[in-house]
Amino acid sequence: MESEPTYRRLSSQDLTVVLTVSFTSLLGLCFLFSVPLGATLIVAAMLATILITYGFSSQKTASEIGPEVSSLEAEQHYFEAQANLADNITDAVAIIDQRERVVYANPAAQKLLEITSLGRPLSTYVREHSVKAVIQDALQGKKTDAITYHVETPTESYIRVMASPFTPAIFDPPRPMALLFFYDVTEYNLVDSQRADFLANASHELKTPIASLLGYIETLQGHAKDDPEAREKFLGIMQSQAERMQRLINDLLSLRQIEQVEHIAPSEIADLHLAAKAAIEAEEIYADKRKINIKFETKKKSLVIGHQDELIQLVLNLLDNALKISADETQITISIEFTDRWTPGQAFTANSFTQNASTRRIVPVSTPDKPHYILKIRDQGPGFSREHIPRLGERFYRIAGDLSSKDKGTGLGLAIVKHIIRRHRGGLLIQSAKGEGTEFTVILPASES
Template sequence: MARGARRSAWTAAACASVVLALCAWARGTLDAPWIAASVAALALGGVVGGLFRTRIRAAPEASAHARHSVAEALLANIPDPVILVDRRAVVIEVNPAARALLPALKLRHPLSFALRAPDVLDGIEEVLRTGAPLKTLYATRVPTERAFEVQIGALPMPDGPAGGQPNVVLFLRDLTSARRLEAMRVDFVANASHELRTPLASLLGFIETLQGPARNDAPARERFLAIMKTQAHRMTRLIDDLLSLSRIELREHVPPTKPVDLARIAREMVETQSPLARERGVEVTFEADGVHPMPGERDELLRVVENLVENAVKYGGRGGRVAVSVARLVELPPRRARIVLAVRDEGPGIAPEHIPRLTERFYRVDVASSRDQGGTGLGLAIVKHIVNRHRGRLVIESAPGAGTTVRVSFPEFVMEPGNAAETAGR
């Protein structure tokens, strides 16, 4: 009875600590994440210590039940990745967030099998040697760049089988959004100041002229006002594209999960671009061999098709032909299906030295032609980041005099029972 009371006290203390940890985390103060990490670590130590006592006194079945019902429930309620390892850096326990980040993590396997980060592994040794907690950084580059701050601390195990020697707990805090936000702010200032300088200078020059020599010149006033309107629209498009790019980059590390039909999206956008194509004497054709579901964000995929078709119509030359197609392709190996969107024009083509840089912000093959067509230099940069967010691939094939083909491929949505109706309705 006394033993049951003590175990209940351990569990109650652990749960209370988790609540305090999550509350501190939610407050968003500077040190709240690591206050939460420390309190949750104490709670985890209490629960794991209680489980070791249970293993000594109880049958193996009861021990396994306690481990799954208490420790895993505790870890599952911590929103950031948490990993518990022993003195040999062998994984003892992980929470769902850690499994999502590092799918190769396996219990009773060395941490280095899934997390190849020398700074983190050296930090574990340092904590075991000194007993003092430390912080280090961990970065991933596949499938997208992400950055984490790793808090490494010793976890006392007074009743553990290792004779009281501590294990190590790792808390990973995602810094990706904060770093992207800072980088985007710096890029926005640099790029916007460069691109806005020319239209602003034109507007100021025309305003001064209208206030001075052309004050009473009606024909000049009408001509200048038309140019000023064009420059103002250019600045509006530029700001809209910059804001769109910022929003997309901020969510680039979060892949969409809902199914959408890429063929339906492409057909809709081709119809929307038809007036522009007729105005320029360009024939746009569309071909799809059925419904092609993929995990995606509909509005972002509409933006991809819009940019690619609009570029093909604008730069493909008058009287030409633009072919848009959506097809399902099975890669061999590994027999994985992908949905491929292809947009081909019959324009003058692009020299090979320009192709690697086409998705850079504000990069243009012909600056004057791009500005005359109303381009901002951000269209393909937006396409690239949307494709990255959807875990897709972007390939541009072109040669002088041979036209240009842009192919975007995405992973196919894996159909499950009950999803067919939902996908068909999108």
Template structure:
């Protein structure tokens, strides 16, 4: 057994100078009275009584200072014994803190990082240089200044890839009692301001877009009301015609507001990936059944082909449902009466296999990826494709399909006029799910829109499925389903 020896220096009481001053003052008083007594200015009895009184008073003050000094040493000893417990408590708090916190040492090397920081910056088990994980020159300059002992700073920075984010970095120097020429460390705290920044921008965009798009229907409603109150007050035929137009404009404003609110909700959480799970085969079947009556009104047949294997994807059920619903609704809207709309699900697929069909729908068709997932060669996807028999889209319009309020020439008015927000909503939902969104189209040949989502971990390891669409066909009212 090895005996541990600790050389402790006696605690130096901060009250020792006060006790020394008390003794010196008392001695000086006795000395002055002794001089006065020897010179005959003070009687011997007075000198003796005064000396005794001064000595007693000094003794009382000395003992008071002595008893006050003893408790002062005990807290220091208690603090020294509690220090390991305090350190453990601080480390436990740091590990559970939801805000990323890092301790940067000399040379910009990461010495400590809590779990939130490791997840936020994608740090591995090894602690390397901060510059390899955070490529922000202003933040690195602030960290270098803190390591030199200079004043801390707050730095804001933004990134656009892989997703837009806004971060505020707080840097403060910390002096440690360590040997060496560099006693300073830099504490780096990262605050994610993406949600607040997006909320501010969306509020302004919503007001600007809503005021711009609502101005025309509101002006029409105002003109019709003035006409009904004036010249057409007693004209029943004009009144019925104007009321029908007013109803159509009101319905358009309602759809526009609903789409704007939906787009705002999606953009608000686009930087946060969903954690749920959705079976894409079942979801596509539900969407087809829900839109069957809409297709029947125009004698359009919906042909649904499901994947041969389960297509369990990671995502939010309601948002993926909205994606498929928007694509199928657009296909029905732009297809002629009595035609056919095809919907099919494929899984599993690599990224290249999910983006586009193996064969082109037309030799002159244009293909474009509107939104792409992060590069991951091991990722597997399930894809839902929707093909219409509409007029098709010219190649020059493809890059703008997912822009807000963009409508192709010839689709800005009439019964097929939409709000111009449906494909923008689809793109942002797919981006939030870390999936992809592509289009292939040719004038006169229709269009194919594909949205693909990452498979759940249990499905991602399955072997690629053969091309679907070879199963038996079951005829239903207004819809064809291949299973």
């Protein structure tokens, strides 16, 4: 074939150029990062660059992509045929053409940037101003440093983007494009601010029980020294304060644990039904003591995409809340339903409340129109009054009621639930009315199998 020699020359040249460029850029990156992260990034980027370059310079010749096809279509054809290798790279890789349109995105990039269709400009998915500057430089053949940008939805994350100029060998005249690498660097950036938050929360919340403990110790050392009756009473109070501190620390730790992995959705399969059963078993003794009947009739396996232990904690926290606010000899109903297609309008439709119930989507469902499992926990407690509803799920937000201090929670239970659900990319709804009780609805993406 006539075009063959020209094509070979072009492709090897291209390979050298891309490799040289990426090596220099990676050296730069190495200085920016401390060694472990730097090393990972370099290895990943090198592999990606080599794979892509080899992948794209495989068998096809320029004449096969005829000039009769319109340009965007030709580009998409080309990348579709050549990109098998890049598809298997776990880092997010995308290629944009001269007009900043995304002509290729590997599955990791599709997931990270939520790219739904090829051929749209990159600005559809990334609104960050600084990214625009970087890709424009790359399209003009200039090499720039990687930059990090910050997104807040759906979960707070930091993404580092690196752009290299890239001219596929196949097109004549050449079409300069840009090869983009995206790295999720949330862990490295969020850890610091979270640690600060954690310390602030922990020290503030532990102050009260410690002050009270110290007070009792002082009294016991002083005038209550020889009064056995008072001593017993004070020791009891001290014990409950210490237990409270322990609960608080446990909750803070699990909250922090969830927060650290929140930007990574779970990939394993868990059984929501089993999780609910485990939670009920854990609370059974306490419920029996107060003659509260927990009704749970669903018997089917409910497989969702999730983490089993986190799901147990989720149901346990919600059930624990419901038990705490319920009066003795009432009933709590738990149900699990399946829906083929969750739509936002489905919320709050089938319910047992009167007109004056308040509703709120504490976490809205981020992937509607997919099959979901719906878990509902309905109690016959006093219900929340309107002004509390918008603040539920906030850290340390407690509704001062007539709960005895023993039953008082840490104010973190719902916050933990909220973070678990966010991590699972699910939804959390609440509906409540004074005098009618409260219903929490958890919506979790069903597993495909």
